[in-house]
Amino acid sequence: MLKNLLTSFLLLNSLFSFAQSKNEKVEYRIRRATSPLKIDGIVDEKAWAEAQLATDFYQVLPMDTSYAKVRTDVKMTYDDKNLYVVFINYDKLPGPYMVESLKRDFNFGKNDNDLLFLDTFDDQTNGFSFGANAMGAQWDGLMFNGSNISLTWENKWTSEVKYDDEKWVWECAIPFKTLRYKKGIKRWGVNFSRLDLKTTEKSAWAPVPRQFPTASLAYTASLIWDEEPPTASSNISIIPYILGGVSRNQEKKLPTDYRGDIGFDAKVGLTSSLNLDLTVNPDFSQVEVDQQQTNLDRFELFFPERRQFFLENGDLFANFGYQTLRPFFSRRIGLNTPIKFGARVSGKLNKDWRIGLMDMQTGKSDAVSNAQNFGVIALQRRVFARSNIAVMFVNKQLLDYQSVVDKATVKEYNRNLAIEYNLLSQNNAWTGKLMYFKSFSPNTQKDDGVFAGNILYTNKRLTAGIEFESVGSNYTAEVGYVPRINYGKLNPQIGYLFFPKSRHILSHGPTAMLTHYFTKDFSKETENEKFIAYRINFRKTNTLMAWVAHNYVYLLRPFDPTNFAGVFLKEGSEHKWDSFGIDYTSKPQALLTYSVSSRYGGYYANGTRLRLNGEVGYRFQPYVAITMSANYNQLNFKSEPAVPTDLVNKQFNFWLVGPRVDVTFTNKLFFTNFFQFNNQNKNVNLNTRLQWRYSPASDLFLVYTDNYISDTFQVRNRALVLKFTYWWNV
Known part of the structure; x- marks a missing residue:
């Protein structure tokens, strides 16, 4: 197997070796600014009048076979300290812009937005992304693995948005200190992307096939510099913090700390x-709390890294x-x-x-x-x-x-x-x-x-x-x-899409996936899942999926199927069940958005499991976004020989409820209140955070956290923290 796989990988690479970007012949020639620039969203300086115009974007979604129907113009220039970019976004349909909030690193699919992608090493693998929504909320991230973006990265740059009856304009200045690039390279990769939710059109200046995100660096155009990009001056930043806080663990009856x-x-x-x-x-302490999960799995749950360092x-x-x-x-x-x-x-x-x-x-x-x-x-x-x-x-x-x-x-x-x-x-x-x-x-x-x-x-x-x-x-x-x-795994998958001539349906098609686990020597199968789904993608970008699945598990060690009751199924016992479900996500253009997900079928020990997930959100754009998420799991165990006595005729109801309120008073002042009720781990958590970005990448945080016992709402612990950070460029 190893020999065949290595041969296949090398053969595939030989077909694409030393190739350039698919859009390398699409060029943007950037020239040094001929006048000072003020970042105000007003494009009236001489430098902008003389910069090359990038227009005639290509449509990526809903289809990638024509020019974009919504006009977008982009210009770039630079001086010794900054790279400057301006997007001019013209309207095609009347009505307000779709904006979730003024919060940084917004949800891409729920906002009218512009995105800039920079491949500073022209390697089509790593880069930087900057952007804004139609009300000026910023987006920035590190690009890796060809098209992935980590939005948890933050750095120092400035931007401004202005809009009138026919367009909105995003103008930004990105310090060369913020970017990473090699001295002497005069050709970078670049692409510009726009999402217009009123027309449900996603477009890019350099064309990108619809099956890939516009962030795909394999499809960037060439950014040609008229001279070497300026070498950043001394690039040293110190970010000190001062913190004061008070906490008390009342569950353990400890004194106030x-x-x-x-x-x-x-x-x-x-x-x-x-x-x-x-x-x-x-x-x-200012990092957002993890979104809790109901754990009915046999293994540890995964929570992503959020710490800036x-x-x-x-x-x-x-x-x-x-x-x-x-x-x-x-x-x-x-x-x-x-x-x-x-x-x-x-x-x-x-x-x-x-x-x-x-x-x-x-x-x-x-x-x-x-x-x-x-x-x-x-x-x-x-x-x-x-x-x-x-x-x-x-x-x-x-x-x-x-x-x-x-x-x-x-x-x-x-x-x-x-x-x-x-x-x-x-x-x-x-x-x-x-x-x-x-x-x-x-x-x-x-x-x-x-x-x-x-x-x-x-x-x-x-x-x-x-x-x-x-x-x-x-x-x-x-x-x-x-x-x-101590396992072996095989996981083949296949999916296909049909594109009908329909006013409402963009595409639809099946997906099939098989997941098989074996003992390490592949001599015995210990687990498998056969999963078949059919998905419909609507032109308004709402989606509907129906699925069926069959599961088999041979337990290699005792397992509590509730992760709560402390009643364990025997090692070596076998479990089989069938299940089905329906998932639906509403169109993001509406002020009221929602998603629902359901599952019903068998479970361990001849039991049944009903799962209902839902999320409802309403936005008073652009200042307030209210979200209510709920997860309900009901487990029932009948009187069967394989069922432990302590589970016979038992029903378990697990609730995970999480209302959240995000208030963005301005694009510099944010308030978040996140409440989570989880009766499986017997905890209620309240996390309230006020953030004032008084200067680029510099913040004042006030964070209050409460934890209660879910049954009695008795206080477990409380904490209040005030934290001040400042980004100082030496």
């Missing part, structure tokens, strides 16, 4: 493409493996211990090489009595047209190990070595991975490796692919996310 902390982050531009990040005594060039570390098979997951750092300090070097060495180095030091806590050190090295080399080979080494080291009493259960270190090949074809039609991981711990035993891969083909109508995984019984990744070990 008062805290006062100071710390800082720093960003040092080692080169125009390589950055050093430093942190001392970091605090992440770990995010720039985060794909170098976080993109290894799959979401459920990661040798490194940064949320493991500081999980039970406070982070004392850390350093990270990341970025481009040249067009072909990227590097990431990270070292984090934690202190002691009640949960962990010894300090820990976390070190990560990642190196990535571009090969062929857009593919790359990456290597990572992860080390978790327990300090002062001699003082550990229980050496039988506490390990001195855990290390992982990972190598990965990422396939990205020149036209983005073929994507895939091939990877091998190996772990090292004291008294390491055999069968401590991972071998996995996948390949996926996508065109306008057809999607087809297969994935496999083989994970050893002794593989451990203490700084990773690997919820299950």
Whole structure:
């Protein structure tokens, strides 16, 4: 299998080796500004009059066979400090613009918006994205893996939006200090994208096939500089914080705790493409709380990283493996211990090489009595047209190990070595991975490796692919996310779309997916799911999907099917069931939006499970967005021989309810109130956050958190934090 897969990967790469962007002949020639520019959304300066005009956008959605029906004009220029961009968005239909709120990094599909994509190394793999919605809310993110965008990245730049009866204008200035690029490169990749919800049209200046996002760097045009982009002056930013807070754990009857902390982050531009990040005594109290999930799975749930320090060039570390098979997951750092300090070097060495180095030091806590050190090295080399080979080494080291009493259960270190090949074809039609991981711990035993891969083909109508995984019984990744070990997996999938001549339906088609788990030697099947769905995509971008599935599980260890009652099904027991469901998402153009998802069918131990998910949102645009989400699961167990006595004729009702209110008084002052009721983990959480962005990338936060017992609403703990941060360019 390995030989055949390697041969297939190399053959695919040979077909696309050393190719350029599909739109390389589409050129935007950027010239130095001939006059000063004021970022006010008014395009009346001489420099704008003399800049090249990019117009005649191509339609991407609903179809990609014509020019856009809504006119969009774009111009670019620059001076010694900034790159300037202006979008002029003309209206085709009357009526108000569709805007969810003034919140930063808005939901792309629910806002009229403009997006800029920059491939500063012209490698069609990594880049930057900037944008705004029609009321001026900003969007920025790091681009990786050809088309993915991490919106958790933030940096310092300015923009302004103005609008009248026939158009809206977005003008921005992006400091060269904010970007990462190699000195001397006079050709970048660029594309401009617009979403107009009144006409449900998504368009791009350089054409992009409809099956791909407009962020696809494989389809960028060429940005040709009239001279070398200016070298940024000293690029050092210090971001100190001051924090005061008070908290009390009433559940454990602890006295009130008062805290006062100071710390800082720093960003040092080692080169125009390589950055050093430093942190001392970091605090992440202002980070939004995780959205809770009802857990009826046999494995640990995944929650994404939200802490700012770990995010720039985060794909170098976080993109290894799959979401459920990661040798490194940064949320493991500081999980039970406070982070004392850390350093990270990341970025481009040249067009072909990227590097990431990270070292984090934690202190002691009640949960962990010894300090820990976390070190990560990642190196990535571009090969062929857009593919790359990456290597990572992860080390978790327990300090002062001699003082550990229980050496039988506490390990001195855990290390992982990972190598990965990422396939990205020149036209983005073929994507895939091939990877091998190996772990090292004291008294390491055999069968401590991972071998996995996948390949996926996508065109306008057809999607087809297969994935496999083989994970050893002794593989451990203490700084990773690997919820299950000792298994083999095969996962083929196929989907097809029809495009009818209809005023209301854009496309429809089936999808089929088979997921099979085996013992490590593939001698016995332990789990499978057969899933078939039919999806309808409407022209107003609302969607409807109906599905059926069959599941089989052979339990390799005891399992509580409620994750609540403490009643376990026996190891070696077999479980089969059928289920079906319907999902619907409403059109985003309406002020009232909603989505519903349902599932009904069998469950473990011959039981039944009903799941109802729903979310309703209403916006008083652009200032207030109210969302109510609810998740209901009902489990019923009948009197069957396989059912434990404590579950017979029992019904379990799990509710997860989460009303949320987002108020954006301006694009600099935000208020969020998020309430979550979860009776499965017997907790009610209230998180209230006020954020004032008084200066670009500088904030004042006031955060209040409450936790209650869901049955009695008795207070568990409370905390109030006031935090001040300032972004200072040295």
